[in-house]
Amino acid sequence: MDIDVFVTRHQGDWDRLARLVGARSLRGAEADELVALYQRVATHLSVARSTVPDPALLARLTALVLRARAAVTGAHTPAWREAGRFFARRLPAELRRAAPWWTATAALCLSAIGLVAAWVANDPAVQASIAAPEAVRELTRPGGDFETYYSSAPAASFAFQVWTNNAWIAAGCLVLGVLFGVPVLLLLWTNVVNVGVGAGLMAAAGRFDVFLGLITPHGLLELTAVFVAAGAGLRLGWTVVDPGPRTRSAALAAEGRAVARLAVGLTCVLLVSGVVEAFVTPSGLPTWARVAIGVAAEVAFLAYVFALGRRPEAPQAPAPTASGRP
Template identity: 65%
Template sequence: MDLDIFVSAHSGEWERLETLLRRGRRLTGEEADELVRLYQRTTTHLSLLQSGAPDPALVGRLTHLVARARSVVAGTRTAGWRDAARFFTAGFPAAVYRSRRWWIPTALLSIAVAALVGWWIAAHPEVRAAIAAPAELREMTRPGGQYETYYSSHPAASFAAQVWTNNAQAAAVCLVLGVFLGVPVLWVLLLNMLNLGVGIGLMASAGRLDVFLGLVIPHGLLELTAVFVAAGTGLRLGWTVVDPGPRTRRAALAEEGRSALGMAVGLAAVLFVSGLIEGFVTPSGLPTWARISIGVLAELLFLAYVWTAGGRAAARGETGDVEAADRGDQLPGVA
């Protein structure tokens, strides 16, 4: 691209756009149409400059001009309660629902891995001996041992906050770093399933698997579901790098990335609920059946929320992406 020729050919349009933006009065209908047309053309010019002849000064000027024009054409809007309500009633559940073909298989395979690790540890004394000394294993698995006192070793409120922070960070890693072909996601899943499998295997070998499950299930159902949703979404984002489908790779990654980052907010709320259960219900004096019932109820409510609100929103075309007015402009194909 010859930059001088390009500037000479289009500088008149840019100056005219600046003139229209400086008008203090209302534009006439003809002027408004002209402003929209010049805004679209200048957006295309900016794209061509960025890809073909990146002159910092000119790119900066046109970037500022396009931003000013967009605020006039699209209007300005501040986020409010309406946006939050739309997100939790449509955007978030639709995003979870749309990614179900990723996170449900992820959940099933992960649980199978944890169960296999648990069986391997429970059935092989030499594996348990490699984990810790016999005295340490007895201390961990005995009545009143480390596995039982873990959930009541700290004040409930601070423990719930700590659990929520740790789980939210793990979910965020899956969502954000999934773009690296899903490799960090698989690592996070492996660590979580190994940790669960070790607990299952050690407590099963001590004949106390029922106690362990009674401690894990109340909060673990919702907590692991949130982690699996994050992992499945991260893997989907990683696969988008390989196969963006009919969209351009850039457009596909932008759409799926915005949806994944939005899902991080929704999953933080889900993990907050599971953290409250883990901090206040799991270590409580309630009977095991009551604690498990609370966990099962929380899990069923979440799944019903995803399949009803999310399914309906997805059928309407909701993807979990931000509203069209808040997305980047779709550039015209010709200058």
């Protein structure tokens, strides 16, 4: 094949494709032309590779075809931008959508914790049934087991231990909700009893203020994360019972995607609460300072949910097609 004849015959197509690839925007007809020229020039490149021993021409056509392919298929959104969109819009919107479930769960559980705590604090027989008097005294005395628990391991190790434990609880609430929500209720009841018994025993010993000073810094955010997971799990369980206007499989698929998004977000929330529990709760800071840090973390989370979650998520544009239409 004569290289000069080949180049002269197709030079117009190559120049036109280069102009279209470099254009900032294309009308519908130009986008169609871009695709047609991309396919044609790709054919030219294939022919040239097999018949034209000219490295410069092959390099030129290869670069042009690669640029045209990128213009036709569209560039992928960078991973960092997807992560930013998830945490700035999708996650808070999902948390806000689930808010009726987890706020109701929180109200019921906190009420139950108060009732259990009052029952334990005001009934010596209940206290005796929980543990031997010596064990109760060891737990509640100044410098006792309740206080030293938070400094029982190096802070970093303790933070990781707390984080993984709470993450398992949250994951159990999220995943096991599909079993009509029954396992979620059992997990919630276990947590209600544990917190209520601890509060009741400390109150009976006249040290309820110490209990609040140790629980509040990390407990506000930690319990909120558990309530969110439980509320989402119960919503998933209710979807099994009543999928609404959707088919049960479609409803479960949609709720399953929502649960996956919440799982990612709650992992981060529980990491924060674990760090607070390991480094702030047992620290030498005054009680008011430790409590203030816990309240600030909780307020920041609620603002994140109810301020950012109110913003409508920007619609994600579909990948452009060759015709320039979605």
